[in-house]
Amino acid sequence: MTRRTVGTGDCRLGSRPGEVIDRSRTLEFRWNGAVHRAHPGDTIASALAAAGVRVFSRSYKYHRPRGLLTADILDPGCLLQVGDEPNVRGAHRLAEAGMDVRSQNTWPSLRYDVKAVNQVAGRFLATGFYYKTFIKPERLWPAYERVLRRFVHAGEVPPDGEQLYYDKRYAHPDVLVAGGGPAGMAAAVAAARAGATVMLVEQEHQLGGHLRWGDADDLRVRAELVAAVEAEPGIEVLTDSVVAARYDDNWLAVVQRGLPHVAERLVKARAGTLVVAAGLIERPYVFAGNDLPGVMLSTAVRRLLNLYSVRPGQRAVVVTANPEGDAAATDLRAAGVDVVEVDARHGRTVVRAAGRGGVEAVELSDGSRLDADLLVTATGWTAPTSLLNMSGSNPVYRPDAARFVPDPAATPDTVIAVGGIAGDGTLEELVAHAEAAGREAAARALSLAAAHARIRPTSPGGADAAERAPEPVAPLGLRRHPELFFATPIGGFVDMSEDVSAKDILTAVQEGYDSSELVKRYTTATMGPAQGKLETVNTVALVAHATGSTIAETGATTWRPMYTPVTLGALAGRRFEPVRHSPMQPWHEAHRAAPLVAGQWIRPEHYGDPAAEVRNVRAGVGIIDVTPIGKLDLQGPDVPKLLNLLYVNKWSQLGVGRVRYGVMCADDGVVLDDGVTGRLGEHHYLMSTTSSGAGTVWEWAENWLQTEHPDWRVHITPVTTAFASINVAGPRSRELLARLTDVDLANEAFGYMNVRTGTIAGVADCVLWRIGFTGELSYELHVPASYGLHVWESLMAAGADLGVAPFGVEAQRILRLEKGHLIVGQDTDGLTKAYSAGLAWAVKLDKPDFVGKPELQWQSEHDDHPRLVGLQPLDPTVVPEEASQIISDGGHIVGRITSSRMSPTLGRSICLGQVDAHLADAGTRLTVRLRDGRDTLVEVMAEHAHFDPEGERQRV
Template identity: 90%
Template sequence: MSRARPGGSHRLGARPGEVIDRSRTIEFRWNGVTHTAHPGDTIASALAAAGVRVFARSYKYHRPRGLLTADIFDPGAILQVGDEPNVRAAHRLVEAGMDVRSQNTWPSLRYDVKAVNQLAGRFLATGFYYKTFIKPERLWPTYEKVLRRFVHAGEVSPDSEQPYFDKRYAHPDVLVAGGGPAGMAAAVAAARAGASVMLVEQEHQLGGHLRWGDAEDLRCRDELVAAVEAESNIEVLTDSVVAARYDDNWLAVVQRGLPHVAERLVKARAGTLVVAAGLIERPYVFAGNDLPGVMLSTAVRRLLNLYAVRPGSRAVVFTANPEGDAAAADLRAAGVDVVEVDARHGRTVVRATGRGGVEAVELSDGSRIEADLLVTAVGWTAPTSLLNMSGANPGYRPDAARFVPDPAATPAAVIAVGGIAGDGTRDELVAHADAAGREAAARALALAASRAGSADTRDPVAVPQLGLHHHPELFFALPTGGFVDMSEDVSAKDILTAVKEGYDSSELVKRYTTATMGPAQGKLETVNTVALVAHATGKTIAETGATTWRPMYTPITLGALAGRKFEPVRHSPMQPWHTSHKAAPLIAGQWIRPEHYGDPVAEVRNVRQNVGIIDVTPIGKLDLQGPDVAKLLNLLYVNKWSQLGIGRVRYGVMCAEDGVVLDDGVTGRLAENHYLMSTTSSGAGTVWEWAENWLQTEHPEWQVHVTPVTTAYASINVAGPKSRELLARLTDVDLDNAAFGYMNVRTGTIAGVADCVLWRIGFTGELSYELHVPASYGLHVWETLMATGADLGIAPFGVEAQRILRLEKGHLIVGQDTDGLTKAYSAGLDWAVKLDKPDFVGKPELAWQAARGEHPKLVGLRPLDTSVVPEEAAQIISDGGYIVGRITSSRLSPTLGRPICLGQVDAHLADPGTRLTVRLRNGSDTTVEVTAEHAHFDPEGERQRV
């Protein structure tokens, strides 16, 4: 593996506000090359320090992209980290051993074949997806395959370990969104006024823009941070964001950076919401504005002062405000050659040129400056998202060149402070926030008092108003154009074309061009998009209006929305043995089960030849007692139960009221009024609820007591021709075939454990016994079976082997060979349905199905090409290409040496010998033949009755 030079060529000496720990270094990989970083580095800052300029390729045209904002919103630094796609590399901190890669680039980031899209740009104009790939329809599958290869996203392995997500409820009096100087000042003031405060900051540290400022800024930051830390009433959440605001200040806070938790969704109900979101620097639209080396002034100051990274050697700084002036000063202090272009004096940038990065900058006066860095400082976007969600839409102020909130339209429970509310000196912003924090506390405490039934007599706090500094309107340099939305590759030309085609409002342009719909969600693009629409329509920006920011403010994983897993994870008492013997775990509903122990084919053969044991503890088990149990069984099952003798077992099928198969299992009669019912593993809870529902609502007079005992017993199936010989060594039950025949039940002692239940049943098609032993003795019985059967060739088998064995025998699985429309006759259960019973659940529907006759049927299928195993869910098609069925179960049988299947087919195709065409996943076809029986092996059932 290649290795980058330690330290990187662009790392500067120590800076006063840097957040990196120079005393330690860590290693990580970038596209296969090992790099070093310091703790505190982001992925992007570490790579920039090593001289990396190109981080990604753009969405549509695959143009090279570098850092633009150097923060969480950066559209040019969305990368793959290990098995996690779409990582914001300018925000994610480096960790030792990280494997970082560019997304959707082939064969490499530097030489990306998909960049050919740039040559086809005129065919990929705005709205092209609405206008192309429409006809001919037969080519739609081909279009989908080709377009899918161009999807700009990362990869998630199906075998990846799922991260843990969490959720929490909180009820702060005041929630402050934003941890800059205004947010910290407001939080401290509210806490000192007696309110409980939650302070939420998106960055990894508090301080906002003070963190990359001058000495006085850093001093102010330190004082405010110390004041926050001194207040016990303030809870600080960094690397977190207030993603949404709903009625009555119900706030969704996404918290990251927690140990062992990927994301936590904090559902907070706040008395008062203080919005201290600051301002987001706005890019400038001009030709070449997406070249690596074009950066915002805040990005440059972040890199220089937080991470000690020099972003270039010769810079052009296009400035219209003090932030741009400060960036120029910081660059000079770092030894960068700087040329300032001051928009306040009429000069503008019209074009950046270069191959793979900025090499020269062209100005409006025709001059050309060679440079490898172009810094723009042309204005601000107020992130008014939370205010929009509160019902207060911002208004445009041309004198300040930005949208600002309207305090009069803001609800009383929401207060805007800091840069989002207006401009001022550092002291003015802090003073404004201090007053706003005290007022926020007063409103929250008054609300709490009113809810408690008492009055709050405190006078309101006078909050000084912030003014707005004049700023020139700088949005784009037409006619040279450039990119408006770098996340979506939407250009100025695309916006103008959209308006020309009739999409003449901001909302329509947004949807037609996808501008503002990328990962940055409009935070960088909205104002420029609106300005271009206004220019194209001849309206003012105020008349045009901005699009509406709705929840969520920032992308959230589905895992965070789902939150903590409340479903219990269940293990059988034998799980420690399975783990120690390298069983591959299988998640089956709430249960963790052994899928196999290394070789499921060998496990199948051993069951057929010797003896195997499988842990079937998850099988649902219901204890039924009372004189009316037979009545309940007759009602719930489609077959008859009145004549079931003591010591006998019967297979039963339950249907819902619509005749659809609900569950199946066996029920044994242990005594005169005592039965034990088994259900499918996933159906245990449903069947219990189903039985109780009928007892409590339809037949409360029946004397039946239903007790779930699934976890009271550990269940083991002992299967194979030597199973009787093995079990005879450990039980006092007479296992002679005449004394304990097929489909019988006995109780007795196994391995010294009393009160065990033995069923003589055979899901595998072999001589087998299902043992239900008290759960606390499950591991003991399992280990005793293994030790006692060593000379008989005993071996454990898992769920995969069981599936193969049951498919060889033709036994269906409810939920796999049936679905939500499969009635009993369609499942091949004609023999079980007894329509001559007075009544049972689903009888009317099944009587109708039997009379109609034309229903899909479950059949056995034998593939003629023994080298092809059709995939489960593969479609069975007619000569005309219509779907006439599907493969429900499919495996390669080790016993028969050929593929075997079950499938649902239309009634007229269910006759034995009928040949059918199966469409495989890869688009090819194979032929299968309907068999006379579901069973492919031992259809007479002789092996299980010996």
């Protein structure tokens, strides 16, 4: 493979005062197969832009080329695949050495994307086409689904990807500040100096907000504020983090990123006062061609120039309606870019960007046309009022400022808005306002804490803090700004994440969807990754235009939690389950056992060849580590009463030294667990459960004892980890075990389904069960855990001449499937009652009572429940995947494959499956739909067991 390396010098400028890149070091990563270089501090997008890359993705519906628009975390054109992780926001994620970055949903390449043909078919993808198409005929839905899946605009998650670690934390700051710009930093410092503990949360990688890409004075003020934050021990700073949600009483969800060895951490913070310092988001302008690569916001241009020293173009047209746009034009000129400035404050604006694959020319409202490769717009702002909405305060539209602003009168006392989201002013005025708000936030939080603690501290001014009334913070003013939302109501894209055009909005209104909430759902505008932060105001403006209403009358859609997309891993949080190993784990590792994660346990899946392990057990003798089997020690004279209550079968007559298989059902008759219980003494029993069910069964049994039958004399002790458990299985298992134990193993003395205690390999107080999950003569040994490895190694040494070998979980699964034994949770599910699981022989309805009896009584009287049956494919070489659907002639689902394997013993494929009752008769042939879409035939067997159905081998 040829190594193609792309340099970083194409658009990289010389060193600049505010840049965040470390030019002393260079790293390499891949972009669509080509090697690119970056400096530490570069985002993926800035590094690629420095190399001259202009197209980063293809759009959702029409697969139009998309470039940088905002150059930050909201950028709709920069969702990328990074290794196994999809939907990475490339304009925010920092570049790392060795990254494999690819464009998503582009084939055969980003440059030549076949699905771009959708641009030609655009008239067939009209507004609401999802609702109008693919409805009838219903029989074609499978075909529709296959087509639609190919157009899912997202990355790929590998089925066996690396398991990332997520974390969770609880915090109780007095004040939480959402936003680390100048106002947020000033408020945090003021609150901390007033005695409050403060958590300062910033979405970017550094504090400073817009000051980071500003002029020398901005950089100086930023440095002073950052130093002040760092000097306050009461402030905890979380960068690359976001306040994702606000719930009642300032219960806040903070998603923290950028931690070592942790993908994301969910911080659940209860704050006394929430200070919202979210700043403002620059709003795109809607005009024909506004999605072409080379159309950027003024803030995006300033980020690229001043943070990453990247020149975004050679010849620029800057359409500006505010000082920020003027500053962008100044910065571009300083970088050597040829700039034409168009002042939208005087009515002159852009109507069209022209070009093929990128901006080549700009058409203005006065009819002039300018050649350019960069079009910069600075036409307005959106206040991200999500956290305020979640606090119960809906934003109010101000036409003089051309934006929605918070409503202070509707905002709770425990929430304060500061900075650009609250109003306008000079930098000094914004900082002063934030400092006053920070002090007030601290006072309110400390007063609330004092009231909760029933103490009455005195504030520095002498007032009683516990009774202090909130004091209003003087509001900020608003600058006048022209209302600039769209050039014409039929040109350009409103939502670039969803490919929703201005024309789509107008069509939706014409079809009767005449409110912003309805338009949102009908067109999917504002429902993409940016969640309306870029699109909402333009969408509302177009709806208002189409309905003849004002923007204030139309109103904005409601921002609800979450503020930003959150991974399911972050919501799930930390894995609290411990990782467990049996005492024999060092031996397994030394003998190269393939590890299997089974719940909390790491178990040997196989030792190289599961089929060979199966054959060895059938022909000779094998041993398997079954330590994870749940084990409960039951003692007391009323244990039989408990067993009769929990199990569906009878236990009153179980003799000392006997073992019985039992099935537990929940109240609804659904199979809960199974296992064997042995009677060791007059009032002493040992119960086994499934490996994953030990905790559940213990809790289940204790619940019945403590709430329904506290008078029963039963004591339960969980002993799963107190014993190491080994199953010795195969025709020569008796011969092997006889060399190590003092227990009489003769069939007459120790028959099938019996239990004995004795010494094994010199270890006393061992429990031996003679049971047969594998279908062979076998003994399950439970030995004190500290001697588990000793007994295991003794078995291996004593059986060397017998050909003893270990077998893993995979071989055990094959052995039990050959024998037709079900696994609870695999061959059953949350709806499988005992009769459906083929356990009618175990259910004793003549018992006075047991858990689940009424439901099982009902099921026994009805014959329409699914059945678990043995199945054999007619083609013995085909192994249907587990969970494959069994279908009728009409294509309806009538069952599923629950277990399937290739049987080394029989030399053919075998299965268990759930099927509808009328299809459960032996000899019935059924169709199984395989994963690849092919069908194969299977036949219902007379028994669950495919091998030795009479059970002779386990009773010898």
